[in-house]
Amino acid sequence: NAGVTQTPKFQVLKTGQSMTLQCAQDMNHEYMSWYRQDPGMGLRLIHYSVGAGITDQGEVPNGYNVSRSTTEDFPLRLLSAAPSQTSVYFCASSYHRDRDKYEQYFGPGTRLTVT
Amino acid sequence: GNSVTQMEGPVTLSEEAFLTINCTYTATGYPSLFWYVQYPGEGLQLLLKATKADDKGSNKGFEATYRKETTSFHLEKGSVQVSDSAVYFCALGGGTSYGKLTFGQGTILTVHP
Numbered sequence: 001n002a003g004v005t006q007t008p009k010f011q012v013l014k015t016g017q018s019m020t021l022q023c024a025q026d027m028n029h030e031y032m033s034w035y036r037q038d039p040g041m042g043l044r045l046i047h048y049s050v051g052a053g054i055t056d057q058g059e060v061p062n063g064y065n066v067s068r069s070t071t072e073d074f075p076l077r078l079l080s081a082a083p084s085q086t087s088v089y090f091c092a093s094s095y096h097r098d099r100d101k102y103e104q105y106f107g108p109g110t111r112l113t114v115t
Numbered sequence: 116g117n118s119v120t121q122m123e124g125p126v127t128l129s130e131e132a133f134l135t136i137n138c139t140y141t142a143t144g145y146p147s148l149f150w151y152v153q154y155p156g157e158g159l160q161l162l163l164k165a166t167k168a169d170d171k172g173s174n175k176g177f178e179a180t181y182r183k184e185t186t187s188f189h190l191e192k193g194s195v196q197v198s199d200s201a202v203y204f205c206a207l208g209g210g211t212s213y214g215k216l217t218f219g220q221g222t223i224l225t226v227h228p
Contacts, residue, residue: 004158031215033215033216035218040220040221041220042204042218042219042220042221043159043204043216043218044218045215045216045217048215058215090158090159092159103161103164104149104161104208104216106151106158106159106160107158108157108158109157109158
């Protein structure tokens with residue numbers, strides 16, 4: 001298994017540009033999520049999904065869109081990039097209803113800089 | 116809502132020293148508790164977990180006990196190594212979806228030879 005993969009690893013955008021961060025998992029996990037990591041603030045949940053066709057907002061959803069058309073993929077779209085979105089973005093997946101099976105697997109991250 | 120508070124860092128230790136990183140939480144119901152570790156330039160990895168009160172999670176010499184009475188899940192290791200230098204995150208999950216984690220702010224640990 002490849003686990004959770006993310007592309008690209010690094011990206012530089014200009015203010016106002018749009019882009020999509022890709023995330024895929026091959027573990028047949030129901031749950032997928034996107035976090036951003038900023039210094040001194042831990043990880044904050046942006047959006048999450050408990051299955052194909054189902055998404056919901058996390059703690060910091062503004063400026064981001066998601067969709068989940070398949071179990072495997074969960075792309076994150078930045079609609080109009082702003083310098084405040086400069087961060088490291090992590091995708092994660094897990095089972096979500098079974099407490100004993102639970103473990104959240106993280107991708108390697110995408111480092112995004114918006115100038 | 117759920118929240119997790121970790122001790123302020125960074126923490127700097129000499130090799131073979133004893134490590135404690137404090138973590139306290141606020142949650143409704145009966146959450147599961149986790150410690151994740153992030154090595155430089157990498158994503159997060161699950162270090163250990165506990166799913167109910169009085170459970171002890173352990174891995175790679177690290178331990179943490181789920182204390183419901185003090186709402187705590189402190190991370191300990193008896194003898195740290197240089198290779199333990201990383202960022203450590205306490206997290207909780209539970210309720211209707213164990214996938215939805217709430218993280219603490221992270222504690223940077225540096226171990227010197």
